[in-house]
Amino acid sequence: MNRVGLHELTPELPRFLGQAAYLQLSFFEHLSRAVTAAPTTASKEVVSRVAGMALARHQSFVAELKRLGLDPSAEMEPFVIPIDAFQLTTQGSDWSETLLAYYVESGILDDGFLSIAGGFDDEETERIAKVLSDDEPRRLIAAELSAAIGDNPRLASRLALYGRRLVGDVLLLARSALDLPENTAPDDERLEPVLTELIADHTRRMDELGLTA
Amino acid sequence: MNRVGLHELTPELPRFLGQAAYLQLSFFEHLSRAVTAAPTTASKEVVSRVAGMALARHQSFVAELKRLGLDPSAEMEPFVIPIDAFQLTTQGSDWSETLLAYYVESGILDDGFLSIAGGFDDEETERIAKVLSDDEPRRLIAAELSAAIGDNPRLASRLALYGRRLVGDVLLLARSALDLPENTAPDDERLEPVLTELIADHTRRMDELGLTA
Incomplete structure (x- = not known):
């Protein structure tokens, strides 16, 4: 859990919780779109469970903010525009890309937020x-993606490509969660x-789907 | 709970549960769209809670189907096309109409399904x-709608009109949940x-919002 250095850059708790809460709400919205787009009722059922x-994660962070006597909406507010923009650019052009986006984003960001915490x-x-x-949410989505790739092996190269396109934006979002002075160099040695x-870890997760990161 | 006659027209349990499960999943999708369209982060937060x-209701019905040893997706399947079509025609043209649609539909259909059960x-x-x-879900939505009407009183007449447009389709859906021979007259005396x-009850709920049914 304690990755090198990241917890030295931990922001104030309300900022962390506000961003984490809104990110999960945004994942919920992203996954809800995938519920509507699901190709079968069984897939709809699985993706709705993940949504x-x-x-539930969003609500846990909201509860933490309330426990601190804070207004959850006010704490989430600063993250609405950047996270909405992030989801807009990473929502995928079809159901499988939408699922892959959740798989890649939640993988990297869960790890990153855990480390910061x-x-x-x-x-x-x-x-x-x-x-x-x-x-579990990621395992359920991985099973849906594996089945989709099994049904249509040509999907693999498209998803691998899409996965590579996502990584940069996801890392930028992870970086925005840190308490870094604005003029910190992108290759600051504490970050590397x-x-x-x-x-x-992302590469390992892509491998599990048989995709080249 | 035991309204006149309706429980005499109760269908087989799997059919009831399949329809009830898919209807709640469809409400979930409908509400998820309202989460994305919410005008403020606080509203987003409330509507996501209702979604x-x-x-959770969907999952309860799915659990009932599993308890009976049935495949929930297969039992929901016959209702996918009619309920998707229903939601498509009743999704509303903006956030307040989407909320009103949920308020009206879940009001009538919860009552109807309770009676059938x-x-x-x-x-x-x-x-x-x-x-x-x-x-509680309907009370939370009612509070959002009341606030929206309070902010913009002209909304009331538009929403009242929209509510009247919804009722016919909702009653048709309620009727489709009954075990009725196909040639039953629309004014069959058991239904009236x-x-x-x-x-x-619908009229009373509209009154609570200050809207004429």
Whole structure:
């Protein structure tokens, strides 16, 4: 959980929770579109379950904000425009791309947010880890994607390409969660080992789908 | 709960559960669109909570189907086309109409389905009533609608008009949940008292929003 360096760049807790809460709400919206676009009733059923899990995560972060006596909507507000823009550019052109986008984004961002949360006190870190470390949503989506690729092997190269297009935007969003001065260089040495590790885990997740990262 | 006559027209349990499950999934999709269209982050937050409640209802009916050893997707399948078509014609042209559609539809259909469920054995009736009788989702939506009407009183007449346009389609859907021979007359005397009661309750709910039914 404690990746090199990242927890040294942990922002204030309300900012972290506001961003994490809105990101999960945005995943919920993204997945809801995939519910509507699902090719079969069985797939619709699975993706709706995953959408419900994203919503539950959102609600957990909202509950944490309330526990701190904060207004969840106000804390989410600064992240609405950047995260909506992020989802708009990464929503995919069809059902399989939409699922892959969730798979790639939640993979990298869950890892990144877990790592950042290592900078809070132990109890808080623990509560956040409990929300983000369950990989069932991603496993359910991976099964849908594997089945889709099995039905149509030509999908693999298109999804691999789309996955590569996503990574840059996802890493930028992960970076925006850090407490970094604005003039920090993109290759700041504190960031490099972390990025390397996030990308290595991403590559492993793409491998699990039989896709080249 | 036991409205005149309706429980005499109760269909087989799997058919009821399949339709009820798909209807809630469809409400979930409908509400998810309203999450994306919400005018403020606070509204987004509330509507997402209601979407989660529709999803939980869907999951309860799916669990009932599984308990009977049935495949939920297969049982929902016959209802996909009619319910998708229903949602398409009743999705509303903006956020407030989308919310009103959920308010009107879930009001009439929850009542109708509760009444139909009176024809099952007591335990089953009880389990179904537990899922459908909580009116918190509708109360949350009513509060959003009241606030929107308060901000823009001219909205009231448009929404009242839209509500009147919805009722016919909603009653047709309620009717399709009954075990009726195809050649049953629209004014079959067993249906009339039930329709009268469903419409009276609908009128009361519109009144609560200050809208003329």
